Amino acid sequence: MDVEAIRVRDLVRDVVTEVAPEELPLVAGLAGFDDAGAVRRLGGRDRRRETLGFGLGEAAALVTPVVWLAVDQAAQRIVGTWMDNGITRTGTALRRLFRRPVSEPVVIPPLTREQLALVRESVLTMAAQRGLEAERAAVIADAVVTRLVLVETEADGTPELPGSDTPDGPERPDRPDEL
Structure with a gap:
């Protein structure tokens, strides 16, 4: 992963940790899937293997699907990586054949x-489509944007907090009395 970029799954984990830490087991459970598989499961389109008789569709007010689906959708539009149906079908066939993730x-x-x-x-x-209240949705959206801005700030070498060291920044004294 590039220093100036962040994987969607990492962003989701960071935001969920901040705004809905009780959902971290769900995020951990999705770690075994590639991004396309996680999006399918969270989007409610992969219903064939639900052993409990209910799925994420019944838990519509969860933060994890809102963040993952929205950020994935926006990233696809921004980066322009909508896959051709033929490529998607090939990736699905390979996943089934090898029983493991093949997508980046x-x-x-x-x-x-x-x-x-x-x-x-x-x-x-x-968030509105998933039934979250507007106030809660705004908190989640702000957390997502803040995390994205922090990634960019870290990539620029700008310190996150005043007084924090940066790898490429000027040398700083180790002790305050050396100022």
């Missing part, structure tokens, strides 16, 4: 202000 993780590069606004709007829209 979705990665979000540094974004412009307009693209960050698109991601925020995507999260708000997905």
Whole structure:
């Protein structure tokens, strides 16, 4: 993974840790799937193997599907990596054949202000579709955008907090008395 980019699954984990830590077992459970498989499961299109008689569709107010689906959707639009149906079918066939993920993780590069606004709007829209309250949706959307901005800040070498060291920054004294 590039320093200036973040994988969707890492962003989801970071945001869920911040706004809904009780959902971390769900995020951990999705770690065994590739990104396309996780999106299928969270989107409710993969119902054939539900052994409990219910699925994520019944848990519509979860944060994890909102963040993952919205960010994945926005990343696909921004990066322009919508896959051709033939490629998707081939990837699905290979997954079935080898019983393991074959797709590359979705990665979000540094974004412009307009693209960050698109991601925020995507999260708000997905949250509304999933039945989250507007106030809760705004908190989630803000957490997603904040994390994306922090990734860009880290990539630029700008310290996250005043006084933090950066690998490429000027040498700083080890002790305050050396100032």
